Amino acid sequence: MVPRGRPRDTQVDERVLRIAAALLLERGYTGLSIDEVAEQAGVAKTTLYRRWPAKDHLAVAVVARLQADDEITDTGDIRADLVNYLEKIAAGLNRMRAAGHREGPSAGTVGELVAAAARHEDIGRLTRKQYAERNTLALALIEAARVRGELRADLDAEPLFDQLAGALYYRVMITGAPVDRAYVERLVSSALERNLTCP
Amino acid sequence: MVPRGRPRDTQVDERVLRIAAALLLERGYTGLSIDEVAEQAGVAKTTLYRRWPAKDHLAVAVVARLQADDEITDTGDIRADLVNYLEKIAAGLNRMRAAGHREGPSAGTVGELVAAAARHEDIGRLTRKQYAERNTLALALIEAARVRGELRADLDAEPLFDQLAGALYYRVMITGAPVDRAYVERLVSSALERNLTCP
DNA sequence: CCATTTACGAAACTGGAGTTGCGCAATTCA
DNA sequence: TGAATTGCGCAACTCCAGTTTCGTAAATGG
Structure with missing residues (x-):
C-alpha cells in the first residue's frame, strides 16, 4: 500500500545521523544538542522529533549504526x-x-x-x-x-x-x-x- | 582554628542526605529533584547548593554513604x-x-x-x-x-x-x-x- | 479539481537545573 | 559594642531540552 500524505525527505535521516554522530563522538552526550543538529542539518527541530521522539532515541540510533559493523x-x-x-x-x-x-x-x-x-x-x-x-x-x-x-x-x-x-x-x-x-x-x-x- | 562567621546548621546535611537517598532509591536519578529535596528538608535551594555545587554531587554523596558499609x-x-x-x-x-x-x-x-x-x-x-x-x-x-x-x-x-x-x-x-x-x-x-x- | 493526509518550518511555550542579588541571622574578633 | 564574616531564605532570573500550535507544502484518491 502506498503511503498517503506528503512523503518524508529521505535525505534528512542520513544527514542528521551523520551530523549527530560527529557531535556525539567529538563532544559527548551533553554536547549533542538537538538545536545544533537541526541547524547544521538545515531542518527544523520538529522534523527531528518526528523521526526520533527524544534526544535519547537519536543518540541510541547513532550508536547502533556505529556498532553495526x-x-x-x-x-x-x-x-x-x-x-x-x-x-x-x-x-x-x-x-x-x-x-x-x-x-x-x-x-x-x-x-x-x-x-x-x-x-x-x-x-x-x-x-x-x-x-x-x-x-x-x-x-x-x-x-x-x-x-x-x-x-x-x-x-x-x-x-x-x-x-x-x-x-x-x-x-x-x-x-x-x-x-x-x-x-x-x-x-x-x-x-x-x-x-x-x-x- | 575556629571558623569565622555563622556556623552551618549541621542537622541540614544529615536530613538532606536522608531525604535525597529516599528519593534516589525510590524514583531514580531523574526523580531526585533539587526543589523537592529542599522543600522536604525545609531549607532553601541555596543552602543545598552551598554544600553540593550540583545535583550530581549530592547524588554521588548519597551513593558513597550507602556504599560506606x-x-x-x-x-x-x-x-x-x-x-x-x-x-x-x-x-x-x-x-x-x-x-x-x-x-x-x-x-x-x-x-x-x-x-x-x-x-x-x-x-x-x-x-x-x-x-x-x-x-x-x-x-x-x-x-x-x-x-x-x-x-x-x-x-x-x-x-x-x-x-x-x-x-x-x-x-x-x-x-x-x-x-x-x-x-x-x-x-x-x-x-x-x-x-x-x-x- | 478538491478533499484528505502527512511533512515541514517558525515561533511560542513548559519545566527543571542552576545562578544571582538582597536582606537578615549568627558568630568571631578587636 | 561594633565591624567583619559566613549561613540562610526568598524570589527573580538564565538556559536548554523538549513540546505544542499553526500556517504552509507535497503527495494521494475520488
Missing part, C-alpha cells in the same frame, strides 16, 4: 576470535569522548546511553534485544570451541562472556583504567587459558 | 570471601531503581552516576579514588590467597577482579540480566575454581 567470526581459534571481537567492543567504547574531555574517558557517554535506555522503555527493549543477540553469538562461539574440544567439557559459557565483556565496560566506566590491545590479550589469557583443555 | 573480609577461604564481597556490590546495584520502574532495573541510576562522574572532574577524581581503594583491597585479598597457596602461583590478579566486578555491572547496566546470589556463586565458580591450585 562489529562482526563476530569463528576461525577455529577461540583465543584469537575472542581477542578480535573484544577488540572491536573496546574500540567502540574508546571512540566516544566525554564532553570537554577530548583526551578523557568515554565513560560519560556510555553512562548516558545506559541511562537513556532506562528512561525509555522502548529504547530499553531495543538495546537489550541487540545485546541479547550479541550474547547469543558469543555464546555460540564459545560453545562451538567447547564442543570441538578447545575448551573444557563442563565449561559454563554465560558467566565467561559476562566476565570478558564486563571487564571492558567496568574499566571504561568505573575505574577509568585503560582498555587497549595489551589489556584485552591479558584479559583473555586470564579468563581463558586455564579453561583450555589440558594436553 | 561494604566491607571486605579475609577469612582464609577465597571463594567464600569473594562471594560475600560481590554479594554486597550486587546488593548495592540492585537497590537503585530507575524512575517509574519500581520492579525494573537499576541500570539507569548507575548509568547516570557514571555520567555524573564524567561531567565533573572533581567527582571523577573522587570516585576513581574510591574504586581504586576498593580495587587495592580486593587485589590484596586475591594476592594473599595466592601466596598461601589457595590460588595458582602465576595468577594475574588484576584482570581477575575486573572480570568479577565487571560481570555484575555488565549484567545490571547492559544486558539487564538478573544478578542474584545464585549468579554470583556461578560467576565466582566460573572465574575461580579453575584458578584454584590442583591437589
